[in-house]
Amino acid sequence: xxxxxxxxxxxxxxxxxxxxxxxxxxxxxxxxxxxxxxxxxxxxxxxxxxxxxxxxxxxxxxxxxxxxxxxxxxxxxxxxxxxxxxxxxxxxxxxxxxxxxxxxxx
Numbered sequence: 001x002x003x004x005x006x007x008x009x010x011x012x013x014x015x016x017x018x019x020x021x022x023x024x025x026x027x028x029x030x031x032x033x034x035x036x037x038x039x040x041x042x043x044x045x046x047x048x049x050x051x052x053x054x055x056x057x058x059x060x061x062x063x064x065x066x067x068x069x070x071x072x073x074x075x076x077x078x079x080x081x082x083x084x085x086x087x088x089x090x091x092x093x094x095x096x097x098x099x100x101x102x103x104x105x106x
Contacts, residue, residue: 001045003038005029005057012067016082021051021104026058026065027074033090034074041076044097048105080104 002025015022025041027034045053058065058073068077068084078086078100086100 001042002053002055005055009056009062009064010054012064015064015079018052018079018082020081021048021101021106022079023051023053023101023104024068024077024079025053025055025074026068026070026077027055028057028059031073033072037074037091040091040094040097041074043094044101047098048101051101051105076100078104080106 005027015024023045027037029035045051056062056064058070058075065075068075070077072089074090076088076091076097077084078088080103085104088096088100091097
C-alpha cells in the first residue's frame with residue numbers, strides 16, 4: 001500500500017489510458033477522515049498487492065479531483081483499464097474496500 005501522497009499529481013489522460021487495476025485515493029494528510037481510513041485501506045489492500053495504489057493530495061486548485069467529481073475525503077476510485085468501476089466515499093469498513101478491490105483485481 002502506498003503510504004505517501006504523490007509528489008506530482010498524475011494527468012487525467014494518463015489515468016484514462018492506464019492498463020490494469022488502479023486505486024486512486026483522494027484526500028489530504030491533515031484530514032481526520034483520511035487518517036481514520038488508512039487502517040481500513042491497508043487491511044483490504046493487503047490481499048490485492050497487484051493493484052496500483054496512487055494517493056493524491058486533493059484541495060483547492062487541484063484539477064484531477066475536480067475531473068473525477070471528488071467532493072469529500074477520502075474518496076477511493078477503482079479503475080480498470082482506465083475506466084471507473086467503483087467509488088467509495090468515506091468508507092467505514094474494510095469489507096466494502098475489499099469488495100471494490102476484488103472487482104478490479106482480476
